Amino acid sequence: MYDHIAEAVSAPALVRLTDGLVCVRFETMKVISANAAVSRLLADGRVRRGDTLVDSSSGIYAYALALACHRHGLGCHIVGSTTVDTIARVQMEIMGATVEQVRPSEDLKLDQNLRVSRVREILSENPRHHWMRQYHDEVHYLGYREVADRIAREVRGEITLVGGVGSGASTGALATYLRRHGSVDVAGVQPFGSVTFGSDHVVDPAILIAGLGSSIPFGNVRHKLYDTVHWISFDAAVPGSVELLRRFGIFAGLSSGAGYLAARWERRLAPERTVVFVAADTGHRYVDSVFAPYRDAADVEELAPHDVTTTEALRLPWCRMAWNGSAAPHGAQFDECAPRR
Known part of the structure; x- marks a missing residue:
């Protein structure tokens, strides 16, 4: 029995969607x-x-x-x-x-x-x-240790972790703790217009997806943890969210739709690996903008990323690039304004 509702909503559900594709579904991840x-x-x-x-x-x-x-x-x-x-x-x-x-x-x-x-x-x-400095104090990594340990126990074989970069704490912490159990590839998901991985020169006319990126540097983002980066626009993420609900009954937000889209692609590229992606929250705040016009959403089968080798080549609606643990790009390097723990 839980002592407080915060404990109950903290625990994610691990849902096997297909062979080799697992969703870590939170009610509200943070x-x-x-x-x-x-x-x-x-x-x-x-x-x-x-x-x-x-x-x-x-x-x-x-x-x-x-x-x-x-x-x-x-x-x-x-x-x-x-x-x-x-x-x-x-x-x-x-x-x-x-x-x-x-x-x-x-x-x-x-x-x-x-x-x-x-x-x-x-x-x-x-x-x-x-x-609290959620973007800069690494104390925000701690909560994900238990989730990472659970993933390591329940998911067999080699893992590719996919999820939004955002403040840096979620995929950053999960990657850090999972790698204590073995080798894990990490694919971070970003919106266009974010400085974090150098897409701030590309504007998404629809929206900068909340929770995926930022216009200012974040101290909790450890760029060296990421092997691959996907930049996904609003128009590409919407079909991902709609497909998650239509096919699997998972009602999740826009960042989850973007993560699902990237996860499907990573699974296609490496069918021998199990791809685990993070669904950070429910879809309630996106009912009007994403789910109500679901008939207008594109078919996810028709979507594929542009493979790029530099951030200068980024373009809508979806790009993928091998990051290979590179350093933060110019403009994303965090300048210490206060001590970190």
């Missing part, structure tokens, strides 16, 4: 990261019960941190973008979190900078508050 991070901070004495934790978020990390704070008797202050929807905001506020949103912006970099600037103002006014 709960496992936030919960473990808060537990470690309390154990180390970096925060105490009654303290307030602060961070910036464009979506699911905000809810995850609010849930972890609720479990551990901590205050929670979220500086969110306008993408934090009413459903998430109301839940967080009822659990006791304070949620404020920065002014609307069409520029993701401006939005992220506005949020970070506001966090710094809050910290200057409240020096006892603790900044």
Whole structure:
């Protein structure tokens, strides 16, 4: 029996979709990261019960941190973008979190900078508050150790891990812990327009998929962990999400659709390996933009990536490149603004 709902929603389901293709399906993935991070901070004495934790978020990390704070008797202050929807905001506020949103912006970099600037103002006014720094503090890796150990126990043979890069914690941590059990190939999924793997010069006119990339450097991204990178546009990810629901009954978000698309391709290229991909959250916030117009979605069988050898050659709607553990590209190197653990 669980002692708190945060523990229940942290545990993913491992679902075998086809021979050699496994989905690690979370209800909301970042709960496992936030919960473990808060537990470690309390154990180390970096925060105490009654303290307030602060961070910036464009979506699911905000809810995850609010849930972890609720479990551990901590205050929670979220500086969110306008993408934090009413459903998430109301839940967080009822659990006791304070949620404020920065002014609307069409520029993701401006939005992220506005949020970070506001966090710094809050910290200057409240020096006892603790900044979680989900993008930069490696304490967010810890929660994925148990998931990686479970994958290693339940999945036989050689593994290719596929998932969104995002803040760097999920696929980065899973790759780190899985490689303690043996050799694992890692394929990271990125949107166009993200600096993380050098696609910021290519604009996706539809959307920059939340949770996959960033317009600013992230300290938790360890580029050397990734063997392959897929850049996937909104229009290519939508069929992936629709196919996951139509064929397998998995109702998952847009980043999951992109991951599924990349995973199918990696499986095709290496049929002797088991491909494990991460579905980070449910599809509820994408009902109107992705699932309602499902009849207009392309057939995933008709989609294939452009193979490129340099980021200068990137183009919509989908590209794949061998990364081979290369260093961060220019513009994605994180400049230490505060110590990392």
